[in-house]
Amino acid sequence: MEGEGAFKPRVVGFLCNWCCYGGADLCGVSRFQYPPYIRVIRVMCSGRVDPAFVLKAFANGVDGVFIGGCHINDCHYNTEGNYDAYGMASIVKKLLEQIGLDQNRLRLEWVSAGEGIRFAEVMNDFSAKLKKMGPIGKSEGVPDDVLKRRLEAAMQMVPYIKLVERERLHSNLRTEEAYEKFYASEECDRLFKELITDKLEISQMIALLREKPRTPVSLPSCWGCRVGYCQACQHFGAAGVVPVR
């Protein structure tokens, strides 16, 4: 079918027990064909998927992460956890962009337990897209060590991101349209930039400084050229540290 050396993406999937896992099972029983790249982890609800799991998966070097839940308003639980999965995935996608990864490496889909064929279709499409994107990091031009550091810095921020999500970065209205609108809005982008972007950079700086002492001049070079000297100084200032040249 394809050459030996063709790129085969590694995919981790978090499927909710009630809908998508059932859909995947039905897909298998019905013998619908899809590429064998996904490694499935069953969770009880898509709302259980912690942002840290997604970041950890990417840090482990997988090329794509899939989250499958029940259709909106069909959640098995009256907590409607799939809305929370939507919110979480939207924020992590923005985070991935900040890190320098293609945000489409994370994919969230609603698949019911009866939609075996849909699971196969989604898998075919996601696999094809990932193949086009190529291996993680290399395709985006982010070196492995930089990517690893950035993802680790992002993981360190997960508790903070959860608090921000709860306080500010969520839609008050529980409808699919409202969620779509909120996470696509400029307001959301502004909040994200204000609340998360800078903190992410500081988190990366701290990660670098943990390795060994560095000066503000040497920092940006090992950063992956995202922040200049001035910004580094600014962050030091915000963190209450006076940099020494």
Next chain:
Amino acid sequence: MHSKETEAATQKAKDLIRMSVARACCLEPLQEFSLPVDKNALVVGGGVAGMTAALSLANQRHDVYLVEKEKQLGGMARRIHSTLEGMDVQAYLNDLMHKVYQHPLVHVYTEAAIVDAEGYVGNFTTKVRSKRGLTEIKHGAAIIAIGAEEHRPTEYLYGEDERVMTQLELEERIAADDTAITDAQSLVMIQCVGCRNEDRNYCSRICCSHAVKNALTLKEQNPSMDIYVLFRDMRTYRFAEDYYRKASENNVKFIRYEPEDAPVVEAADGEDRPVLRVTATDYILGRKIELDADLLVLSAATVPASTSDEVSRQFKVTLGPDGFFTEAHVKLRPVDFAAEGIFLCGTAHYPKHIGETISQAYGAAGRAAGLLSQDSLIASGSVCQVEESMCVSCGACISACSYGAIDFHENAQGYRAARVNPVLCKGDGLCNAKCPTGAIQLKHFTDKEIVRQLDAEIPDPKILATA
């Protein structure tokens, strides 16, 4: 599903097993726990469904609290006088009510409203306000039988002209021997009024049989009356097809209409009397026809009870897209709700004939009795648990849990920490993803277990893997 890539499929299988083993290494035994079961039952709705279920449970020696919002029991059946098969509904209903009032174990609350319902399978507490004041009822199971209502049409001059009525109103007037009805020369019925349209995209199921029943009764009392039924699809399902045929044989005329070309009704002067002129297209003749009617009867849709939203919220049970209650599974759990310990019967579910309602009421009572006959229940141990030393009492888990399973308490060290009531916890784990410190963990789906599973995805952790 990967039949063309056997090697890759085998590798996938190996990986999945390795991942599961990695998770299994961290699993800890779950503590199943038993819950006591309250032997009493609550039945919401005192119609045929509610009373039948209540009597069935009471005959199995359970105390039953029957809550009815109206002054009298009976519900919609009070307005129905005979079935299509010719059975006397009022006699049956009076007998049923008599039995309910006589039964020492059935406690009837009329003119009652449910103020609040809380608890979980085996241990519900429901507050009911009635003439007796506010009563707190403890019960192990609940049956929702709140019934349905007849739609009030807004079309075809209903409410403007007193000669226009619904099928239920017609039936009441026939039963009252109203001569204005029985002496009429001509009567037109219009089917599917207020349903199978954009607002209510469902079939009310029972109106075809209802119309045929009333038409046959009228033909019996006044054979010379002209009766026309304007229909979209006649569905007198099961053996009731015989009555449809009988109506045709008795010269009841069935004329099909299309929703885009619905009949038009206007008050007009007939040859010798004022009439309601109904204009419709006859698709067999292929032309417009005018029917001069003395009476116009609308087969109005069956719509969900006005209280169903409230009841759905109070008992945390689901409504379908049409506003009727939805069972847990159409075939496997037809009278259960997804919420445990709550059961469903009657027209609250969807429009049904009396016979179907009675069968389902026995079904719901049977399921409830199966639960109530146990002294204790075993609950799943896959619930959340808080590591108090890690809890920062931010309340993120509490606001995420709509089951109300988590609350704050003061621990022995005097700190405020979250605490899970394992009985209420449904084990979805949403709170885990909300907790900033990882203090709350769903057993068998802990962060540690899932991360282990994630790490085992590659046989040997490569360049990017963290320790």
